[in-house]
Amino acid sequence: MRATTLTISSRNYSSWSLRGWLLCRMAGLDFETELLSGADASTRAELLHLSPSFLVPRLRHGAVTVWDTLAIAQYLDETFPEAGLLPADVAARAHCRSIAGEMHGGFINLRSALPMNLKARHLGFRIFNGARGDIERIVxxxxxxxxxxxxxxxxxxxxxxxxxxxAPVCTRFRTYDVLLAGRAAGYRDRILDWSLMQHWTEAALAEPDEIEELDMEF
Structure with missing residues (x-):
């Protein structure tokens, strides 16, 4: 069996690490998780800049090393097509890739104003107009x-x-008390109740707070 490792940063703060980890679990990979220290300079930069393009998550699968969440997804879909990471229907696959790409490259206002923090709850959080537009598009x-x-x-x-x-957006909706209704609310709750999300959240809550800058007011 080929040695497989997924390198991630903070489970509590890093939405890109969560996405990579979910994809690996959904693909059925048997892998070890390597957690970078919050004291590592590249980890801090990735978290504080909320960048989708840093070197975590990084998947090592045998002789293959791949980083960037969409690149990991493409590799896993090609290697494990039976996992169904993309829909079987051609039109649905294109649609799925399109909205995944929209998240990968967009929603900057939401990601900067409402950073992922699974340990926090901000009831009545005031959302500025730029982030509100992103929320409306996601809904x-x-x-x-x-x-x-x-x-x-x-x-x-x-x-x-x-x-x-x-999935990380659903955690933000809970953290920042974003009011949803109808199908969108039901979907948020389903994702938060997903067994993989429950597993990740339990580990995140047990994670020590190493990155003090992320406790800033925003």
Missing amino acids: AIFEDCLGAYDGPYLFGARPTLADAMY
Whole structure:
């Protein structure tokens, strides 16, 4: 069996690490998780800049090393097509890739104003207009996909790349008390109750707080 390692940074703060970890678990990989120290300079930069393009998550699978969440997803889909990380239907696959790419390269206002923090709860949090526009777009994506593919996940009966990409947003909606209704609220709750998310959250809550700068007011 090939040695497989996924390198991540903080479970509590790093949404990109969460996405990579979900994809590996969804693909059925047997892997070890390597956690970088919060004292590591590259880890701190990745977290504080909320960058999707740093070197974590980084997957080592035998002789292959791949980083960047979408690159990891593409590699896993090509290597384990039976896992269904992308829908089987060609049009649905294109749709799934499109909204995954939208998360990968967009929603900067939301990601900067509402950073992932699984330990925090900010009831009545005041959301500025730029982030509100991002939230409205994400809710529209949820409603559109759930309506088109009949749920309970964004592309039907099982989780796909899209659910891994938007799962950290569901945690932000809980952390910052973002009011949702209808299908969007139900989808948020389903993702938060997902067994993989429960496993990650338990580990995040047990993680020591090493990065003091992320406790700043925002």
